[in-house]
Amino acid sequence: MPEPMGFFTDTTVCIGCKACEVACKEWNQLPAANGGLGELSGDSYDNTRRLDGIHWRHVRFIEQFKGPYDGRWLMMSDVCKHCVQAGCLEVCPTGAIIRTQFDTVVIQSDVCNGCRACIAACPFGVIDINPVSATAQKCTLCYDRLQVGLEPACSKACPTDSIQFGTITELRARAHKRVDQLRAQGVQAQLYGAEPDGPLGGLNSFYLLVDKPEVYGLPAHPQLPTRTLGRSATLTTASAAVLGLLALVGLRKRRMEEVAADSSGAPPLPPSSHV
Amino acid sequence: MSDTFFSGAPHWTWFIIPYFFVGGLAGGACFLAVVLDWFGGPEDRPVVRTGYYVAATGAILSGLLLTIDLGQPLRFWHMLFQSANFPAIMFKAWSPISFGAWAILLFGLFSVLSALGAMSEEGRLQAPAFRVLHRGALAKIVAGLAGLLGFFVAGYTGVLLSVTNRPIWADSPWLGALFLASGASTGAAALILLAPRRGATEQSLRWLSTFDSRALVVELLVLVLFLVSLGAINRVWLSFWGLLLVVGVVGLGILLPLRLHAQRRPVASAAKLVLVGGFLLRLATMLASEGISRFRVAAGM
Numbered sequence: 001m002p003e004p005m006g007f008f009t010d011t012t013v014c015i016g017c018k019a020c021e022v023a024c025k026e027w028n029q030l031p032a033a034n035g036g037l038g039e040l041s042g043d044s045y046d047n048t049r050r051l052d053g054i055h056w057r058h059v060r061f062i063e064q065f066k067g068p069y070d071g072r073w074l075m076m077s078d079v080c081k082h083c084v085q086a087g088c089l090e091v092c093p094t095g096a097i098i099r100t101q102f103d104t105v106v107i108q109s110d111v112c113n114g115c116r117a118c119i120a121a122c123p124f125g126v127i128d129i130n131p132v133s134a135t136a137q138k139c140t141l142c143y144d145r146l147q148v149g150l151e152p153a154c155s156k157a158c159p160t161d162s163i164q165f166g167t168i169t170e171l172r173a174r175a176h177k178r179v180d181q182l183r184a185q186g187v188q189a190q191l192y193g194a195e196p197d198g199p200l201g202g203l204n205s206f207y208l209l210v211d212k213p214e215v216y217g218l219p220a221h222p223q224l225p226t227r228t229l230g231r232s233a234t235l236t237t238a239s240a241a242v243l244g245l246l247a248l249v250g251l252r253k254r255r256m257e258e259v260a261a262d263s264s265g266a267p268p269l270p271p272s273s274h275v
Numbered sequence: 276m277s278d279t280f281f282s283g284a285p286h287w288t289w290f291i292i293p294y295f296f297v298g299g300l301a302g303g304a305c306f307l308a309v310v311l312d313w314f315g316g317p318e319d320r321p322v323v324r325t326g327y328y329v330a331a332t333g334a335i336l337s338g339l340l341l342t343i344d345l346g347q348p349l350r351f352w353h354m355l356f357q358s359a360n361f362p363a364i365m366f367k368a369w370s371p372i373s374f375g376a377w378a379i380l381l382f383g384l385f386s387v388l389s390a391l392g393a394m395s396e397e398g399r400l401q402a403p404a405f406r407v408l409h410r411g412a413l414a415k416i417v418a419g420l421a422g423l424l425g426f427f428v429a430g431y432t433g434v435l436l437s438v439t440n441r442p443i444w445a446d447s448p449w450l451g452a453l454f455l456a457s458g459a460s461t462g463a464a465a466l467i468l469l470a471p472r473r474g475a476t477e478q479s480l481r482w483l484s485t486f487d488s489r490a491l492v493v494e495l496l497v498l499v500l501f502l503v504s505l506g507a508i509n510r511v512w513l514s515f516w517g518l519l520l521v522v523g524v525v526g527l528g529i530l531l532p533l534r535l536h537a538q539r540r541p542v543a544s545a546a547k548l549v550l551v552g553g554f555l556l557r558l559a560t561m562l563a564s565e566g567i568s569r570f571r572v573a574a575g576m
Contacts, residue, residue, distance in 0.1 A: 052283075087440060093373035094353035095365055113353045114346015116285040117372045120439035125283035134346035219278035225438045226369055228448050232437040236430040236451030239497060243459045244426075246489045247310045254482050 004103030005146065006082055006204030007155060007163055008171035010178055011216070012189070014075040014162040016059055021048060021077075023157035024057040027142065031132050051078055053130035056139040057154050062215060076207065076216050077154070077163055080105065080126045080139035081193060084201030087225045088118035088127060096135075103168070103204055104141040109133050123200075123222035141205075168204060175208060182210075192218060199223065277508055282440040284565045290344035294337050295432045295557040296461070298379070299454055300550075301333020302429030303462020305386055307486065309422030311479065313415060321473040322466055322483065324393035327418070329465055330425055331390035334383035337428070341379065355380065371435035378427050385421035392417070429458025436560070443564040446508045449501035450560065456494035461553035463487040464532075464546035480542065487549060488536040495529050516563035519555055528552010 024030070031054050033039065041047050046061035058078045065071030082104045089097040089105055096111035097118060107118070107127070112135035119127045119136060130137040142152035150156075155165035164171060175191050182189035192213050193203030199222045213220050308326020311319040342351045350358070354376040357363040367373040392408025394400045407413050433454035436444035444450060463483050470479065502509060512520060529552055532545035 050283075091367075091370045091372060091438065093365070093367065093370055093376055094350070095357055096353070111350075111353060111358050112347070113350035115344075115354070115372060116287065116346070117370070117435075117439075119283050120285040120287075120441050120444075123278060123282055123440040125281055128283055129286070129346055136346075214281075217281060219281040221278050222281075223278065223440070225440050225445065228437040228445060229369060229371070229434070231448035232434045232451045235448055236434055236455055239452035239455050239493065240426055240430060242493060243456065243490060244306075244310070246493070247307065247486055248314065250482055250485050250489070251310065251314050254478060258478075 002102055003167040003169065004204060005141070005166065006104070006168050006171060006206070007079065007141070007152075007165055008175050008194075008206060008208070009077055009079075010162050010164070010175075010208045011074065011076040012182065012187070012208060012210060013160045014059070014077055015160055016045070016061060016073070016075040017159060018048075018059045019157040019159060020154035020163055021055070021057045021059055023153040024139070025055075027145070027153035028056060028140070030054045030056065030130070051080075051126050051138070052128035053137045054132075056080070056137070060217060062211075064211075064215075074211060074215065076209075077158070078217070079154070079205055080141070081124055081200075081206075082139075082141055082204035083222075084196070084204065085224055086200070087121040087123060087223075091117045091121040091225055093117060100143055100146075102141070102143075102146055104143065104146075106140045106143050107136055107138060109135045109137065112136050121225040123219050123225075125217075168202075171206075175206065178208060182208075192216075277442060277446055279440055279442040279445050279508075280567065282442075284441070284567065285439075286565070287344070287561060288565060290340045292554075292557050292561050294340035294344070295454065295561070296554045297333050297340065298337040298432060299429040299458030299553065299557075300461040300465050301330045301337065301386070302382070302425035302427070303458040303460070303490075304333070304465050305330030305382075305389075305425030305462070306422045306429075306459065307462055307466060307483070308389075309418050309425075311482075312418050315479070318476040319479045319482075320396070321475045322470045322479040324396060325466055325470040325473050325475070326462075327386060327389040327393045327421070329462075329469065330386035330421060331383070334379065334386045334425075334428075337379055338383055341376075371431050371438050375428070375431045375435060378424055378431060382421060382424035382428050385417050385424060389414075389418045389421050426455065426458075429462070430455035436564075441564050442567050443505065443508060443511060443560065446506075447501050447504040449497055449504055453494065453497045453501050453556070456490055456497050457553045457556050460487055460490035460494055460549050463490060464549035464553075467542050467546040468550075484536055484542045484545075487542075487546070488533055491529050491533050491536075491549065495525070498525065498529075511563055511567065514563065514566070516559045516566065520559040520563075523555035524552050524559060528555060 048055050048058045051058045060076045060078050062074035086105045096108045100106055114135050127136050127138045151165050155163040172194055175194055179189045189210055192209050193206035196202040304326045308323045312323045342348050357365050391405055392414050395405035396409040430451045433450035437450050439445050463486050467483050532548045535545035
């Protein structure tokens with residue numbers, strides 16, 4: 001059994017070149033958006049905007065400008081987090097979403113029927129429908145390349161090693177070392193998803209950030225969708241019991257009224273005519 | 276900001292909203308029909324039969340709506356059997372959508388059997404084999420299972436929404452109870468409107484009207500608890516969907532029918548309003564959350 005594999009993305013060295021987006025699209029033969037016609041966001045150099053069924057990598061541009069000479073760009077190559085406890089895998093009703101021998105999470109496109117439960121379950125908004133296959137799709141962490149000993153296309157193409165691929169143990173050690181280095185330089189660096197006892201049991205694609213996770217479009221406390229299942233099912237069952245009881249109480253009351261009417265000799269009610 | 280605002284919208288819209296409404300209505304109608312079948316008198320039989328017809332039609336329609344909504348409709352059976360290991364069962368007890376797929380299938384099966392029994396009772400099916408479906412213990416058990424599964428279908432749709440990471444839906448545990456109460460009230464309303472054509476008696480209709488009023492009160496209470504549980508998330512209702520929730524669902528779909536029931540006005544008017552309110556409840560809760568993705572895209576998230 002291979003060791004768990006994943007990505008460590010050091011956002012401080014991302015230059016926003018989008019080589020990872022292109023490499024991902026090419027290797028996975030993902031179609032162009034909007035029939036290949038360019039669609040500009042109009043307010044950012046980030047024109048991909050978000051991860052979806054045909055964009056499995058997205059270089060997020062966070063433009064923090066207070067004035068013409070006061071600002072910074074934060075850049076982050078976003079991707080599926082390959083959560084150790086994956087919400088998508090948990091809810092998938094067809095068994096299309098599987099955990100591989102590399103501890104990554106993969107959607108089998110020939111099994112998925114496009115019910116879209118995984119889209120709503122993912123706390124990061126990673127998954128969406130690929131309009132060509134009409135099934136849910138996302139990063140596979142290049143499962144096909146991993147099986148033949150190759151590195152994923154995106155990390156292979158990254159010219160600054162912002163995206164690093166390797167075993168999770170090795171990547172965590174490297175990430176902690178990098179955080180220490182940055183902090184020594186006065187940079188407020190922090191890791192997101194690197195801790196195995198953190199949210200979702202840790203993320204097999206984790207990040208080094210220099211601002212709050214929300215700034216990068218990441219939830220501060222991602223959770224599994226089933227967290228509400230127990231409470232929701234209990235309250236629904238209790239409500240069913242109340243409604244059932246109300247129905248039976250109404251029937252009992254009607255019976256009592258009929259018995260009272262019978263004993264007083266009142267005539268029975270006629271068939272319906274008022275509706 | 277709630278962590279649910281970082282998730283993506285599943286695009287459950289124009290087939291799923293009618294499915295939630297029809298499934299709830301069919302489940303509620305079936306449950307009420309079973310209550311009258313088990314504990315009512317001979318005067319309730321027209322309502323019982325109508326309930327089984329509504330349940331069977333609604334269950335079949337629900338299955339069709341769900342199948343059409345899939346990206347790959349011909350793979351609908353992947354939710355029931357393991358596609359690579361047929362006929363091994365595909366079932367996840369912790370996944371409401373997996374549980375629900377089986378519940379709808381079985382609800383459809385048992386409600387159709389009960390509906391065949393109702394047809395036999397009315398003399399529309401002459402074969403003696405169908406008589407066991409409206410007389411005796413087997414008929415009661417089949418109907419009982421249909422009623423339980425129907426009530427399950429009415430409520431699980433809300434639980435399904437709660438077991439996501441979407442704003443509003445996952446921010447409250449009350450959606451299942453809310454949809455169930457709405458399913459019960461719309462089920463009663465459907466029976467009030469349809470049962471008189473099959474000769475429903477005044478006693479049955481009055482019981483339905485009384486139950487409908489009580490279910491509406493439960494729905495209103497659960498709706499208040501649902502909104503209270505949302506806390507700061509309630510800001511999302513400062514939109515057209517919030518207006519629809521207040522005016523359409525609470526005003527037209529709950530308070531006005533309650534007033535009509537209290538005044539003993541013609542119950543058909545109240546029933547029609549309840550149906551409109553039940554549909555608008557699903558519409559508002561679904562689209563208020565679905566629409567948030569627009570803001571997400573606009574914010575580059």
